[in-house]
Amino acid sequence: MSEEMDMPCPCPNCGNIVEMDDMCNHPEDFKTMVCDSCYDKLEEEMNSGQTQDHFGNVLSYRFISDESTIYFSVNGESFSEWNIEDCDPDMSFNYFVESWNKTQAITLRSIKLKTTEIAEFVIQSETGGESYSCEDVELVQSELSHVETHLSNLATTIEPEQESQLSETLQNRLDEYLKS
Numbered sequence: 001m002s003e004e005m006d007m008p009c010p011c012p013n014c015g016n017i018v019e020m021d022d023m024c025n026h027p028e029d030f031k032t033m034v035c036d037s038c039y040d041k042l043e044e045e046m047n048s049g050q051t052q053d054h055f056g057n058v059l060s061y062r063f064i065s066d067e068s069t070i071y072f073s074v075n076g077e078s079f080s081e082w083n084i085e086d087c088d089p090d091m092s093f094n095y096f097v098e099s100w101n102k103t104q105a106i107t108l109r110s111i112k113l114k115t116t117e118i119a120e121f122v123i124q125s126e127t128g129g130e131s132y133s134c135e136d137v138e139l140v141q142s143e144l145s146h147v148e149t150h151l152s153n154l155a156t157t158i159e160p161e162q163e164s165q166l167s168e169t170l171q172n173r174l175d176e177y178l179k180s
């Protein structure tokens with residue numbers, strides 16, 4: 001590459017001096033010109049993002065515009081990909097996160113821990129197969145019920161809309177009860 005430039009120009013983003021002809025329009029602001037490498041970096045930033053779910057899992061996306069495909073990852077492992085024609089990647093990601101949280105909430109609600117089978121499993125793995133009494137099982141079952149309550153509370157936190165619906169129903173019932 002020749003050292004001499006026809007029209008040297010500083011990139012407003014990184015400050016590097018580049019040839020004017022090699023500048024590109026800023027991907028978000030058409031009034032600004034940036035250098036080649038800044039353009040690539042900015043476009044990648046625009047077409048990617050991440051968030052965390054309630055368990056600290058990192059959900060992220062990367063949109064490849066040439067393929068019209070959005071790639072989702074969970075904790076850095078690729079998870080799923082959607083073909084999105086004429087659809088905003090940000091909105092698609094929001095929808096993905098929403099579905100993810102909903103599925104998580106449904107799963108949490110459907111977990112049943114307070115069963116005899118699970119209590120016995122816990123005791124057996126703790127004691128290594130020693131004999132145990134009915135009281136032992138009951139004790140573990142009551143511990144498990146706390147975990148179950150904790151998980152269902154967590155599910156409600158994940159779906160706040162459901163929470164307000166639930167409290168509304170409870171409030172209505174309480175009002176009816178107080179009136180009667």
Ligand SMILES: [Zn+2]
Pocket residue numbers: 011012013014015016034035036037038039
């Ligand atoms: Zn630059």
